Amino acid sequence: MQMNQSLAHGLQILLLFDSTRPALTVPEIVEHLRFSQSKAYRLIRALVYYGLLETQNGTGQYSLGMSALRLGFLAQRKLNLSALALPFMKELSRLTKETVLLTVVQGTRAICLERVESEEPIRYSLFTPGASLPLHAGASSKVLMAFLPEREWGPIIAREGLPRFTPQTITDRKILTSQLREIRCRGYAFSDQEVDRDVRAVAAPILNPRGELIAGLTVAGPAYRIHKRRVQSLGRLVRQSAQKIAGRLQGEPLLPAPQGNCKFIRKKSILIQKGV
Numbered sequence: 001m002q003m004n005q006s007l008a009h010g011l012q013i014l015l016l017f018d019s020t021r022p023a024l025t026v027p028e029i030v031e032h033l034r035f036s037q038s039k040a041y042r043l044i045r046a047l048v049y050y051g052l053l054e055t056q057n058g059t060g061q062y063s064l065g066m067s068a069l070r071l072g073f074l075a076q077r078k079l080n081l082s083a084l085a086l087p088f089m090k091e092l093s094r095l096t097k098e099t100v101l102l103t104v105v106q107g108t109r110a111i112c113l114e115r116v117e118s119e120e121p122i123r124y125s126l127f128t129p130g131a132s133l134p135l136h137a138g139a140s141s142k143v144l145m146a147f148l149p150e151r152e153w154g155p156i157i158a159r160e161g162l163p164r165f166t167p168q169t170i171t172d173r174k175i176l177t178s179q180l181r182e183i184r185c186r187g188y189a190f191s192d193q194e195v196d197r198d199v200r201a202v203a204a205p206i207l208n209p210r211g212e213l214i215a216g217l218t219v220a221g222p223a224y225r226i227h228k229r230r231v232q233s234l235g236r237l238v239r240q241s242a243q244k245i246a247g248r249l250q251g252e253p254l255l256p257a258p259q260g261n262c263k264f265i266r267k268k269s270i271l272i273q274k275g276v
Helices: 005-016 026-033 037-049 066-096 139-146 150-160 173-186 228-250 263-267 269-273
Strands: 053-055 061-064 099-106 109-116 132-134 189-192 199-207 213-222
Touching: 005 026, 005 037, 026 037, 037 053, 066 099, 066 109, 066 213, 066 228, 099 139, 109 139, 132 139, 139 173, 139 189, 139 199, 139 213, 150 173, 199 228, 213 228
Parallel strands: none
Antiparallel strands: 053 061, 099 109, 099 213, 109 132, 189 199, 199 213
């Protein structure tokens, strides 16, 4: 099998780390892999840039970075999250008669882990397991971004940009940031044809007991069925199901998604819900 040599060598560096070697110096990496020192430094700089390795200034030692940890957590969650969530997703689909999606953050994008399709003859079935989208478009993506630490929003936008999928896609950074804060305040996201024409969606976060993001749960369907009069009731149902999944994952009840003073959202519900 042919493989890019630099990629292969970078992976070799990452695979050196284990429970017996949680931190390594450049000379130790060179000794294990027989790389030249200049080559090792070049590869390590690239791995640090992408967050796969990190170092404490002055120590000379490198350890796995947050991006590597996030990938590890994602792999671990994939083994049990989908299986644990599936019964609740099926129940939510039965109650709403719409397609239900389970999404997680992977790097700077959203990825679909699981999907339960609606039994209605017209259904939303474009976002299949394994598919990914930028985090700025659609309820299933934006609910993830909204519940990430706010300091991560800027780097995500800088890396992915704000590409337009439909006339409804948010491509203004200030508007997106404002809506992400509103989603966090309200506890769920609503999108109106932001990724696919004639599709609306409502999504809630699955959080751990510390309020940290695990995944997102989404109800999606044709715009003519998910009319704006249904949004609040769908939001309640999705949040309840998300909390049940989180409780099952953690073995304890989950606190509701944090909500602030959202009176201003109700006053401008038509304007805000147009693109959330």
